Amino acid sequence: MNPLSSYIIHLADNALILGHRNSEWTGHGPILEQDIALSNIALDLVGQARNLYQLAAARMNALTSPKEPDISTPAKKSDDLSGGRRLITEDGLAYLRDAPEFKNVVLLEQTNGDWAKTILRQFYFSHFQWLQYDALRNGSEPALAAIAEKSIKETRYHVKWSSEWVCRLGDGTTESHGRMLNAMEDLNPWIPELFIPADYERFASASGQGIDPAALYSPWLQRVNKILETATLPLYPAEKKDGPVLSGKHGFHSEHLGYILAEMQFLQRAYPGCEW
Amino acid sequence: MNKENIISILGEVMDPEIPVLSITDLGILREVELSENGVIVHITPTYSGCPAMDAIQQGIRKILAKNGIERVKINQVLSPAWTSDWMSPAGKEKLEAFGIAPPALTAGCALAEAGNDEPDHCPLCRSKNVELISRFGSTSCKALYRCLDCREPFDYFKCH
Numbered sequence: 001m002n003p004l005s006s007y008i009i010h011l012a013d014n015a016l017i018l019g020h021r022n023s024e025w026t027g028h029g030p031i032l033e034q035d036i037a038l039s040n041i042a043l044d045l046v047g048q049a050r051n052l053y054q055l056a057a058a059r060m061n062a063l064t065s066p067k068e069p070d071i072s073t074p075a076k077k078s079d080d081l082s083g084g085r086r087l088i089t090e091d092g093l094a095y096l097r098d099a100p101e102f103k104n105v106v107l108l109e110q111t112n113g114d115w116a117k118t119i120l121r122q123f124y125f126s127h128f129q130w131l132q133y134d135a136l137r138n139g140s141e142p143a144l145a146a147i148a149e150k151s152i153k154e155t156r157y158h159v160k161w162s163s164e165w166v167c168r169l170g171d172g173t174t175e176s177h178g179r180m181l182n183a184m185e186d187l188n189p190w191i192p193e194l195f196i197p198a199d200y201e202r203f204a205s206a207s208g209q210g211i212d213p214a215a216l217y218s219p220w221l222q223r224v225n226k227i228l229e230t231a232t233l234p235l236y237p238a239e240k241k242d243g244p245v246l247s248g249k250h251g252f253h254s255e256h257l258g259y260i261l262a263e264m265q266f267l268q269r270a271y272p273g274c275e276w
Numbered sequence: 277m278n279k280e281n282i283i284s285i286l287g288e289v290m291d292p293e294i295p296v297l298s299i300t301d302l303g304i305l306r307e308v309e310l311s312e313n314g315v316i317v318h319i320t321p322t323y324s325g326c327p328a329m330d331a332i333q334q335g336i337r338k339i340l341a342k343n344g345i346e347r348v349k350i351n352q353v354l355s356p357a358w359t360s361d362w363m364s365p366a367g368k369e370k371l372e373a374f375g376i377a378p379p380a381l382t383a384g385c386a387l388a389e390a391g392n393d394e395p396d397h398c399p400l401c402r403s404k405n406v407e408l409i410s411r412f413g414s415t416s417c418k419a420l421y422r423c424l425d426c427r428e429p430f431d432y433f434k435c436h
Contacts, residue, residue, distance in 0.1 A: 037412035047325025146355030
């Protein structure tokens with residue numbers, strides 16, 4: 001696959017998988033307003049994923065030759081036939097790829113756990129995503145820059161909301177503080193992967209179209225630790241750690257992703273091409 | 277039919293989630309082009325995940341078809357990113373009359389940091405004594421507030 005297409009799909013997969021995880025809270029939030037807040041964040045993320053998948057699909061359709069489909073299981077919509085070949089669509093990318101083809105980081109496919117774990121995952125990622133979009137909006141790929149410019153306005157709400165919750169829980173009761181400590185223990189091991197560039201990220205960065213995530217580590221650490229300090233929680237350790245054994249960016253996922261896909265893709269797998 | 281006629285027809289397409297606002301009031305309609313192959317309508321989404329966009333596209337096709345224009349292409353543009361600065365003054369008045377506080381900043385919404393924008397007053401009793409319940413309301417574009425005088429909750433259309 002063209003490295004820039006891989007890069008865009010990686011960005012899209014991150015947004016889709018976290019959006020899907022958050023949507024699992026819909027109807028189960030601790031109170032109605034927060035249920036709605038997290039559902040809204042899910043909606044923003046899935047919307048961002050759609051824009052990114054559409055861009056990736058358009059690029060891949062323009063780049064691929066008819067005999068060499070860019071992904072192993074492209075969408076199968078009958079009206080997408082062009083010159084006898086199947087065109088790749090946003091739905092095909094979301095619903096018809098299997099786990100090893102997904103490029104999201106492992107952090108985002110982790111189970112929701114309790115409210116503290118969901119909040120902490122959102123907090124870690126939103127701060128990262130804000131920095132990433134901020135860099136991407138100045139990138140040399142105009143369509144990607146436009147998506148970043150649009151998305152960052154939504155991400156700033158996610159940053160604010162999740163940061164407020166980290167403070168509320170961390171500096172709350174003994175119970176809520178303890179739950180945040182547990183969440184940090186669960187999620188901190190998955191953080192280094194965010195900042196270890198995959199080949200396609202290096203390519204995108206070198207060509208000016210994307211950003212090397214390693215460059216985002218210092219600003220991320222500064223932002224996150226400022227909030228963690230206010231929240232009376234232990235800081236995220238500054239020294240760089242080795243990455244986890246798994247690398248979602250390269251398609252090596254935890255078992256959790258398969259369960260997400262089983263539910264998310266069920267309808268398109270059972271009734272291929274189904275529309276309503 | 278010329279471009280101005282078409283724009284005025286499209287002014288009848290309402291946002292399904294805020295039925296007093298049209299797509300021209302909201303600044304969702306960006307441009308109309310007439311070409312040999314029909315009409316090209318350029319629209320921009322308010323928020324990336326706004327579920328109203330599909331209904332709005334259907335609304336555009338329906339109303340143009342009713343006026344005899346069948347060949348329509350709808351193009352979604354993302355740049356420049358939509359901002360609530362583009363909401364028309366008439367749109368803001370309609371919002372308030374509907375019970376939704378309009379964006380308080382008249383310009384610079386795009387640059388406003390989340391949380392720095394607050395409704396000017398309660399759209400029901402006009403009291404300035406209001407408090408935030410949640411940054412996230414019944415749709416992506418709204419926050420939920422409560423009036424401390426008339427005690428009614430109300431939606432605030434965020435600066436974005």
